[in-house]
Amino acid sequence: MAEIELAAPAPKSERAKPAELVQLIVFRLGDEDYGIRIEQVKEVTVTPEVARMPKTPPFIKGIANLRGDIIAIIDLEERFRLRPAGRPLPERSYTVAVEAADYTLGLMVREVPRPFTLPLSQIEPAPEFVQDSSTRDKYLEGIAKLPEGGIIIVLDMRKLLTPSEVMRLPGKGASS
Amino acid sequence: MKTRDQEYRELFMAEALEYYDSMSRHLSELERNPDAGPALNELFRLMHNLKANARAMGFTDLGEVAHHLETLFGLIRDHERTFSGPLIRVVFAGVDALGSMIRAVGANQPLPDASALLENLDRLVRGEAPVLDDEETIDTEEESNRKMELSDLVYIQVKKLDNLLNLVGELVIDRDRIMTLAQELDNPALLATAQHLFRISDDLQYSVMDARLVGVGVLLNKFPRVVRDVAAVEDKQVELTMSGQDVQIDRNILQIITDALLHLVRNAVSHGLETTEQRLKAGKSPVGQLTLSALTERDDVLIQVRDDGRGIDTEAVRRKAVERGLTTAKAAATLDEHAVWAFLFEPGFSMAQQVTDISGRGVGLDVVKLALDSLGGQLRVESQLGVGTTFTLVLPTSIAVKGALLVEVDERPYAVPLLHTDTVLALHPGQISVVGGVLVTQFHEQSVPLVPLRQLLYDEGDGPLPLADKNDVNGPQHVLVVNYNNRRLGLVVDRFLRQQNIVIKPLSKPLDTIDLFGGVTLLGSGQVCLVLDVPALTRLFLNKRP
Numbered sequence: 001m002a003e004i005e006l007a008a009p010a011p012k013s014e015r016a017k018p019a020e021l022v023q024l025i026v027f028r029l030g031d032e033d034y035g036i037r038i039e040q041v042k043e044v045t046v047t048p049e050v051a052r053m054p055k056t057p058p059f060i061k062g063i064a065n066l067r068g069d070i071i072a073i074i075d076l077e078e079r080f081r082l083r084p085a086g087r088p089l090p091e092r093s094y095t096v097a098v099e100a101a102d103y104t105l106g107l108m109v110r111e112v113p114r115p116f117t118l119p120l121s122q123i124e125p126a127p128e129f130v131q132d133s134s135t136r137d138k139y140l141e142g143i144a145k146l147p148e149g150g151i152i153i154v155l156d157m158r159k160l161l162t163p164s165e166v167m168r169l170p171g172k173g174a175s176s
Numbered sequence: 177m178k179t180r181d182q183e184y185r186e187l188f189m190a191e192a193l194e195y196y197d198s199m200s201r202h203l204s205e206l207e208r209n210p211d212a213g214p215a216l217n218e219l220f221r222l223m224h225n226l227k228a229n230a231r232a233m234g235f236t237d238l239g240e241v242a243h244h245l246e247t248l249f250g251l252i253r254d255h256e257r258t259f260s261g262p263l264i265r266v267v268f269a270g271v272d273a274l275g276s277m278i279r280a281v282g283a284n285q286p287l288p289d290a291s292a293l294l295e296n297l298d299r300l301v302r303g304e305a306p307v308l309d310d311e312e313t314i315d316t317e318e319e320s321n322r323k324m325e326l327s328d329l330v331y332i333q334v335k336k337l338d339n340l341l342n343l344v345g346e347l348v349i350d351r352d353r354i355m356t357l358a359q360e361l362d363n364p365a366l367l368a369t370a371q372h373l374f375r376i377s378d379d380l381q382y383s384v385m386d387a388r389l390v391g392v393g394v395l396l397n398k399f400p401r402v403v404r405d406v407a408a409v410e411d412k413q414v415e416l417t418m419s420g421q422d423v424q425i426d427r428n429i430l431q432i433i434t435d436a437l438l439h440l441v442r443n444a445v446s447h448g449l450e451t452t453e454q455r456l457k458a459g460k461s462p463v464g465q466l467t468l469s470a471l472t473e474r475d476d477v478l479i480q481v482r483d484d485g486r487g488i489d490t491e492a493v494r495r496k497a498v499e500r501g502l503t504t505a506k507a508a509a510t511l512d513e514h515a516v517w518a519f520l521f522e523p524g525f526s527m528a529q530q531v532t533d534i535s536g537r538g539v540g541l542d543v544v545k546l547a548l549d550s551l552g553g554q555l556r557v558e559s560q561l562g563v564g565t566t567f568t569l570v571l572p573t574s575i576a577v578k579g580a581l582l583v584e585v586d587e588r589p590y591a592v593p594l595l596h597t598d599t600v601l602a603l604h605p606g607q608i609s610v611v612g613g614v615l616v617t618q619f620h621e622q623s624v625p626l627v628p629l630r631q632l633l634y635d636e637g638d639g640p641l642p643l644a645d646k647n648d649v650n651g652p653q654h655v656l657v658v659n660y661n662n663r664r665l666g667l668v669v670d671r672f673l674r675q676q677n678i679v680i681k682p683l684s685k686p687l688d689t690i691d692l693f694g695g696v697t698l699l700g701s702g703q704v705c706l707v708l709d710v711p712a713l714t715r716l717f718l719n720k721r722p
Contacts, residue, residue, distance in 0.1 A: 049702075049704070051588060051703070051704040051706065053690070054633035054634050054690075054692065056687065060687075063687065063704055063706075064704065065698055065702065065704050070681055070683065070684060070696045070698075072684075072686065072687050100685075102685065103684045103685040104684070105686075
């Protein structure tokens with residue numbers, strides 16, 4: 001698993017071949033569907049016991065033991081401020097372990113993530129209108145419009161997982 | 177345990193056999209191609225190294241043969257001789273002789289006589305024809321039948337040992353978990369197996385730790401040269417005495433403290449010791465004494481740098497600390513020597529210029545401190561004005577396993593390395609008073625500030641801690657007194673869990689920037705437990721005290 005290199009082939013050449021398929025792991029944040037390319041995902045698991053970590057931003061839920069690796073668990077709903085008021089995280093949540101270049105992070109999600117395959121051509125680069133909606137647009141690879149309606153927001157983990165991004169407090173430095 | 181002699185002999189053997197194999201290889205290459213420059217250079221170098229090693233070990237005959245061959249290869253390299261004719265036979269005989277001599281050293285036998293060979297080599301060097309008889313040919317054939325030998329020593333990359341140690345760490349964690357489960361399930365067969373596993377993994381752990389140990393000598397032996405050089409620059413007379421080179425310590429720990437030790441030794445020569453003139457004036461012997469020693473104390477290794485120089489001028493440090501705003505004049509006046517010396521380890525605290533007595537002693541001492549902190553070690557200072565200074569590095573023998581005290585705050589366990597813990601106290605409210613907004617208790621006739629660990633860990637923001645209120649202290653308080661840089665701090669916790677050995681895993685990115693934690697460990701229950709970094713906690717408290 002660790003061998004999976006996140007530096008995928010240059011996206012331009014991929015776009016030249018319209019038939020190419022992309023596999024995503026899709027999960028819900030707030031009331032929206034988000035996806036991550038499957039090659040950036042290490043595993044999906046029921047969230048292990050999370051130990052609170054002092055001196056970290058609130059969206060870092062803490063650290064957990066994932067098969068001997070100690071990883072940080074992140075709540076993206078809180079990070080992107082997507083959590084509807086009065087809807088706490090359920091008792092049993094799931095963790096998508098994603099791999100950055102040299103470490104692993106856990107993204108905590110409320111429902112079982114599901115795999116989803118779609119042609120690469122369906123993912124459109126992020127349009128302008130989301131740019132002022134929240135800080136998350138910086139981390140978008142694009143938006144997939146599904147034939148049956150609905151959209152999946154595709155996140156680019158490589159942008160999200162740089163240590164400075166992870167530790168950045170929500171709202172702070174969003175314009176930088 | 178092996179004596180140093182034995183250890184050196186084994187190292188010498190391993191290297192010598194390796195040299196010998198390389199020599200044979202390069203000779204064959206040279207025989208095929210007499211102009212092979214690289215092979216010639218290599219042979220010259222190998223002879224030179226073997227000569228130096230053999231002479232250092234006292235195997236003069238071996239060194240002599242290597243020396244002659246080195247000279248001869250030098251001549252060939254400079255095109256004064258060619259690798260041809262009878263010279264080839266003598267050289268091969270020479271290398272074979274080296275082989276038998278090395279084997280004789282390994283078997284602890286007297287070295288074979290090499291006078292005939294040496295004479296022949298001398299003749300070649302002088303440009304005369306060697307005297308050869310037919311017997312030697314037979315010898316060479318015998319040699320070729322005996323050459324296949326493998327060294328008893330294996331060189332291994334430290335990286336591989338690191339990996340092994342990490343794996344053992346994981347194993348120990350799982351072992352503890354299985355042990356806990358077996359006790360809970362109370363199945364006799366499972367318990368017996370778990371206990372067996374316990375013993376085996378214990379042995380394995382110590383074997384791996386043992387494989388990583390080296391003599392402190394490998395580092396100390398580099399210092400005579402350093403001391404000589406610094407003393408020459410400073411124009412001082414210094415006599416260096418070393419002891420305890422046999423003391424065993426983890427190789428990586430030695431690596432981490434290399435710079436720190438270099439710093440202390442350089443400082444001791446250039447700033448601790450006086451010039452010959454000053455020493456004579458002070459009624460001391462003209463030659464400054466510098467002692468580098470290593471010893472074991474319980475599970476720790478102590479490395480001491482002692483000089484009989486001018487010592488630390490405590491009052492000057494006290495004044496400087498006030499000047500630098502590190503403390504108030506009033507507070508400074510009450511501090512004892514050790515508390516004052518602790519300022520020397522503050523980043524950028526330099527005594528240069530202002531106080532020539534100990535000039536420069538502060539430069540970089542914070543670096544020494546940081547190196548020790550990263551290991552969970554300690555730095556002790558003893559000094560007497562005009563008599564000398566001793567710096568003692570207290571180091572763990574191994575980085576793998578550390579003793580720790582587990583405490584609980586808000587139903588979560590935290591581990592505190594024993595190296596930094598002083599004592600645990602159960603205090604009644606009557607034993608606690610409030611001084612300047614800080615809870616304080618008396619311990620060993622010293623007032624120790626108390627702070628709830630919960631506040632240090634979880635209070636948000638950079639502002640000072642809230643003023644302590646005596647009315648908030650209800651019932652007995654569980655206090656863990658920690659010690660860093662001679663500063664005591666009482667951490668108020670919910671309860672004490674137990675003492676146990678832990679394997680510390682470093683925090684991975686992106687959380688490794690939070691310096692309050694030295695890492696994490698997994699408890700037998702599988703629970704994640706943060707390991708508190710006492711130096712960072714102490715600094716946080718000092719920054720936030722109201």
